[in-house]
Amino acid sequence: IFTGAYCINPFNGNRVQIWVTNYVLADYGTGAVIGVPSEDSRDWMFATKYDIPKIITLQPRDHELKLEEMTEAYTDKDGVLVNSAEFTGLDIKEAMKGIMDKAEKEGFGKRRVNFRLRDWLISRQRYWGAPIPVINCPHCGEVLVPEKDLPVMLPEDVSFDQGSLSPLASSESFVHCKCPKCGADATRETDTMDTFICSSWYYLRYTDPHNDKETFAKDKVNYWAPVDQYIGGIEHAILHLLYSRFFTKVLHDAGLVDFDEPFTNLLTQGMVLKDGSKMSKSKGNVVSPEEIIAKYGADTARLFILFAAPVDRDLEWSDKGVEGSYRFLNRVWRILGHFEEAIKAGKPDYDVTKLTKDEKELRRILHVTIRKVTEDVRDRFMFNTAVSSIMELVNAFYAFQDKEMNAGLAREVAENLIKLLAPFAPHITEELWSRLFEGQGSVHQQKWPTFDEEATKLAEIEIVLQINGKVRDKLMIPADTDREGMKKIAMELPRTQELTAGKTIVKVICVPKKLVNIVVKG
Structure with a gap:
């Protein structure tokens, strides 16, 4: 229900509608929260249903979101802020501190840590678990077991018949004891502690x-x-x-x-889901690992699970996705088999200066992939993007299927490709390694690949030519061209001279590795 009232966003002075809804949690924060439809699934659905304006405030790093193209909220809590006043352009993690600093400095908010530790009932009526070291005496009440008598061991003469009591209660030898204070007949506590x-x-x-x-x-x-x-x-x-x-x-x-x-x-x-819900026998949506392994092999199942979603997100099981992983592993097998003779003939210390332009580009992709996979696995646990990079390398390798390839490069690509893929598909890579690099032991005992920084550098890059901010052309330039060099190349283009003829050039803006914008009037 829209209350008809508004509040003021203290960060930018904008009016914000106040709604009463049934999905705001009373115990979250103050019980009143701000809706951000572009970044929260429930807020997105709510804003869509009631035609409340949406504003994009967080952009992913690798592409630009456009509201007219979005069908759901962008829920990855990573990226760069937009439409956020002085915080626009900042990494979200960096911006959070500045946002809280401003709220406290201007007095309209303050930091608070919410603790969710609740009362903890530690007693359990089950056999497994540590016995609670307490003795119940009719005279002394509850008495702690003396330290010299610890630990209290679980009895073995217990019955596991169904009932409301702990199995420990069925052991006469365990239950009956003497009070450590007064020596009277007493009984032990029969509950065990929570395994936590x-x-x-x-x-x-x-x-x-x-x-x-x-x-x-x-x-x-x-x-x-x-x-x-x-x-x-x-x-x-x-x-x-x-x-x-x-x-x-x-x-x-x-x-x-x-x-x-x-x-x-x-x-x-995250969890593995099927048909939108957690896999469970009661829902009948469990996928049998045995069936997948029997049909495709363990490597396919493993690769699909690691590739289908980030490790911290839920994964929706997809039969088509499994098929895709299977096809990829077959592609790896075929391309390495295709170049088997060259790989075995290649030398580790070949002369890279003799590579063709296309071969140098393949080697660049190889070393970029080594760097990317290393960082994704070691620093970020981003297994899905690591696998994606390996797939791009295989695609680049396939471009040489109908060409001659330098034997040294074929060996270098094959050796590193197998090593990079080994943690994700350990069986097929072991087979390929033993076949192509016979006598060198297991692939899983090899050193992890290292990348050549010099090899990762682009020889040429594409930049955009703009006139008054509008894209008019694209051109390739040497990757190490500085601002003055970019300006010189752009100004000498026939397209530039055609579009600026008879006009006054006010200024030339150069953004290294991206664009040249020529501002003209007249």
Whole structure:
């Protein structure tokens, strides 16, 4: 419902409509939120239904969004701000700090951390889990098990019959004991602790697993921990991860570890979906791995999953996508087989100065791919874009299918292509490696490829010629041409002289590697 009222956006002074809706969460922020249709799926649908204007405020880095072409919100929280006053052009992560600084400086907002740690009921009526070290005495009440009697071990004489009680309650030898305070007959607590109790710190025990004197030696835990990279599902975000942080801070305060955060870096992986929902037996939308592997092989299934979506986003299962991955691996097999003789004849230390123009371009693409895949895998976990780069390299390799190729280059491309593809498709690459590079051991024992910076440089680039801001021509120039050189080349073009004849040239604007804009009047 539109209230008929408006508020003022304090960043730019614009009026914003105030609506009451049924999807705003009362416990999120203050319960009133600003809708950004271009970046939020629900806001997009809401604005579309009620004909509320949409404004693009975030552009991806690799292409330009246009409202008239958009059918859904751009929900990747990465890119550059647009239509954002003084923050336009800034990276979103860089801009966030400046936006909060301005809100606090001008007094209309302030930073706040929302904590989502809730009360935690740790008792479970199940066998697995650590027994709760408490004894119930009729005289003393609840009594902690003395430290000398720890750990309390799980009994083995238990029954797993269905019932409301924990299986531990069925063990007479476990339940009945003496009160450590008064010596009277007493009973043990039969609930076990939630397994999150153990998973909140067990990785720290891994640093010193055989220590029978203490939980772990301080020098060992400080050497190995905190964990460099944590990978888990989104369901861990407000349970396991927060509990682990809580435990670690307690251990730090107790002087047992020198760090107060358990994990240095977090990667939250998406789920595999089928028909728009999470795969589950109850929904009948599970895809059998055995069937996929039997028909296409394990490499195809693996490659499709890594290529189909960013690792932190949900992946929609697609039979066509699986077919595409299968066809790609077959293309790799065919092109390497086609150049098998040249690859085996090629020398690692061949003379790159003797390459043709087309061969130099293929070598440039190879080394650009090595750099891209290395950075995508090592720094960003962007497996899908890494695979995409490898596919582009294979396409460039295929352009030589009906041509002669320098044997040294054929060997260099093949060797690095197989190494780059190996983590994604380990079986076919091992077979290709043993066939083409016999006697060199497993591909998975080779050193990761390194790129030649000089080889990645373009010899020529395409720039745009504009007259008064309108594109009039495109031209190729040497990649290292400076502003003065760009201006000279552009001004000498017959097309430029034709379009500026009889007019006054006011100024020439050169944007390196992009464009030359000639401003004229008359």
